[in-house]
Amino acid sequence: MxxxxxxxxxxxxxxxxxxxxxxxxxxxxxxxxxxxxxxxxxxxxxxxxxxxxxxxxxxxxxxxxxxxxxxxxxxxxxxxxxxxxxxxxxxxxxxxxxxxxxxxxxxxxxxxxxxxxxxxxxxxxxxxxxxxxxxxxxxxxxxxxxxxxxxxxxxxxxxxxxxxxxxxxxxxxxxxxxxxxxxxxxxxxxxxxxxxxxxxxxxGDSAPDIEIPDEQMEIHREAATDDHIMKEQGTVAVMDLANEVSGLPSYYFSEQTFEGVEGINGSAVASKKYKKGTCSSCAFACKLPTKDDERGIETEGPEFEVAMAFGSNAGVDDIVDVMKSNQLCDDYGLDAISAGNVVASYLAAEDEFGNRELIWDLVEKIAHREGVGDTLAEGIDRTHEKLGVENWTVKGMDFAAHEGRVLHGQGLSYAVANRGADHMYATFYSVEYPLVPQDQAVDPEGTLGKADTLIERENLMALNDSGVVCKFSRDYMTPERYETLFGVDFEDLLNVGARTVTLERHFNNQRGFNRDDDRLPYELPDFETALDEYYAARGWTNGGVVPDSRVPP
The missing domain is CATH 3.60.9.10 (Aldehyde ferredoxin oxidoreductase, N-terminal domain)
Structure with missing residues (x-):
């Protein structure tokens, strides 16, 4: 391997x-x-x-x-x-x-x-x-x-x-x-x-000499020549679809559509993109270098999650305003998703949605732990009671943009993910919108019967993170290509992901995490039974704990 x-x-x-x-x-x-x-x-x-x-x-x-x-x-x-x-x-x-x-x-x-x-x-x-x-x-x-x-x-x-x-x-x-x-x-x-x-x-100059099969260049050529919307709009390309299916968190998660979506959607971002942006060796080039000459703002992005957090969730309908928030987070070293969501929680508490000057002031105060920023720097889970707002987190992590109240498998994924309410842990949203071919799609309604698919996707994402391969390679990295590149059966590769997820869960179990932490701030149909299905399929206890006999070597 x-x-x-x-x-x-x-x-x-x-x-x-x-x-x-x-x-x-x-x-x-x-x-x-x-x-x-x-x-x-x-x-x-x-x-x-x-x-x-x-x-x-x-x-x-x-x-x-x-x-x-x-x-x-x-x-x-x-x-x-x-x-x-x-x-x-x-x-x-x-x-x-x-x-x-x-x-x-x-x-x-x-x-x-x-x-x-x-x-x-x-x-x-x-x-x-x-x-x-x-x-x-x-x-x-x-x-x-x-x-x-x-x-x-x-x-x-x-x-x-x-x-x-x-x-x-x-x-x-x-x-x-x-x-x-x-x-x-x-x-x-x-x-x-x-x-x-x-x-x-x-x-340095001591990179190991690892022989990679020639299949790499075929994937590279396809990435270079494919006409993909993400090359122009990045992940924000999905925002209109999310809004259409009532799946765009808005006004600190109190609403699921945003009337100002056209001001912050993929087209709005593309209008501010001034050159191609990419990562090392990648011809897909889905990044978003953006700038607004009139206001002197230059940044990279925002991506969909940030356009939600500092846009619809904060009641802001101007992409340049969101770009400035994104730029401030990059400069100060803040996760822009969590920063935007915790700012939105404060806007909800103070009835100040859309107040861009307040938003930027709060970002600076959070970074320096000044005034109310010292409170908000603790995150939503630790401050929601003081603010008098709902706790929109799982395991302390606030929600990403893909709406689990509409995409029920994604909601289940948020609940069980060892990382909390993070969309990239399984990217289950991709099969529920769907953003994949129809033969891979899953009905977004309901939670029952989705455990096996969820586990396979968690394992695959852990495999990608081990490779390391970008998750946006999903249209190009087939099971056969994984096998060719890594020199082992696809199921054996997925098992690497399974062991990784299980080790994370076991470590967290030792810190006190269990079924009680796999909770959502909203109800989903048959949620408790779906949890049972997930734990059983993983070989964990009904309390969400990895038995000693199942801890991987």
Whole structure:
């Protein structure tokens, strides 16, 4: 089976010590990326760790496909215990860092301990250097990028950076790479901030020589020549469809359609797109570099989830306003989905929907934990009672845009996902809208009988995150192509995903998670029976717990 190669580089930022660990057995079993990081975290992070404690570990990992020239492979994984959900969580980012990471010669790099001063950690195939950077305290992501470029000649594509939000331990702070791409959901930027690590740089000339089958170039050619709407509108292309089926969260989830949708939809974003945007080696080019010359705003995006969070959910119908919110989140190092949703919760409490100046002020206050921003920086789950609004979260994570009250399988997916209400854990929405061929589509009504499909999709997404392969490759990566590229039966590959999901669940079980946490703030038909079906199909107990006999090696 094709897998990543190289040691785990363990970096103790408190002791300024490094250690290379042979993890070849883990690589052979879990491929790379999320699978390898989950296995290592399960072994190396104490179950009772404080997310901000020195014993929590931030694991960066990539996979074998980063040795390819194939489209959909410019991504990598980051894993830690999340300060937002309190569970083990992996986040995935695109951009251009993954191949610089691979060039260090490591399959995984972890950060543990806590530095007594703010540092940048430079990781290369020549070793590790620690640079004290008190001058960067409170610096934005662009300011940090400028410093690394001017002082070291290190470009944004080689960097993982936290902004003020990460330094201030905002529970949904992101780690930014390539300046505008994010390890977003779950607050892993706050974990890096708790270790006093402002930035990490990667580089070298020691990428492993992994032979990738020629099928990669056929997939690459198809990605380059296919006329796909995402190349013009990104993920926002689905917004009109969501609105038409009453599946667009609006006004802090109190409504499911938005009368101002034309101001923030795919066409609106496309009207502000000024060039192509992509990730490393990818010809699909679905990213959205946008700007508005009149107001001097330039950003990348917003994607659908952000256009929902800072758009319809906040009562904002101007795409340029949403672009500015997106830009602020990137600059400060905030997950734009969670930032938009928690701002929308405050707008609901204060009856201030559509107040763009207030929105931008709140984003800045959250990043710096100033005034009410200190409260909102804790996230919806921890502040909803104080605000007097409903708790629109699962396991502490707020909802993505794909509406589980309409797409019932997606709703079930939100409930059982180890990561909380994140749409990418299974991408079940894609088969319910549907965004796939009709023979793969699933009726969006009802929850019964969907467990097997949900499990297969969770396993497939975990496989993609281990490869590492972008989830938007769904129209190109057939089971036969997975088999050709990875050199093993498709079912064996899905089993890697199954073991990864089970390890996440087992780790979280040890932290107290069980069926009581697989809850939604709304009712779905036959929900409890659907949970029973899901647990039974996974081989877990009826309480949502992994039996000791089912913990993967």
């Amino acid at each position: 094709l897998h990543a190669e190289g040691p785990l580089l363990s970096i103790n930022v408190g002791e300024r010590e490094t250690n290379a660990v042979d993890v070849s057995d883990v690589l052979e079993s879990y491929i790379g990326g999320r699978g390898v990081a989950t296995r290592l975290a399960h072994e190396r992070i104490p179950y009772d760790v404080d997310p901000y404690g020195s014993e929590n570990r931030v694991l960066f990992t990539t996979g074998p496909m980063q040795a390819s020239k194939m489209s959909f492979t410019g991504r990598m994984n980051c894993t830690a215990v999340s300060p937002l959900t309190e569970g083990l969580l992996s986040s995935n980012a695109g951009g251009f860092m993954s191949r610089h990471f691979a060039a260090t010669g490591n399959s995984a790099v972890e950060f543990v301990g806590e530095s007594d001063e703010l540092v940048v950690v430079h990781v290369s195939d020549q070793g590790v250097e620690f640079e004290a950077v008190p001058n960067l305290a409170g610096a934005t992501v662009p300011e940090t990028v400028e410093y690394l470029d001017s002082e070291h000649g290190i470009g944004a594509d080689q960097t993982a950076i936290i902004g003020p939000a990460g330094e201030n331990r905002v529970r949904f702070a992101s780690i930014m790479t390539s300046e505008e791409r994010a390890f977003g959901r779950g607050g892993l930027g706050a974990v890096l901030g708790s270790k006093n690590v402002k930035a990490v740089t990667f580089g």
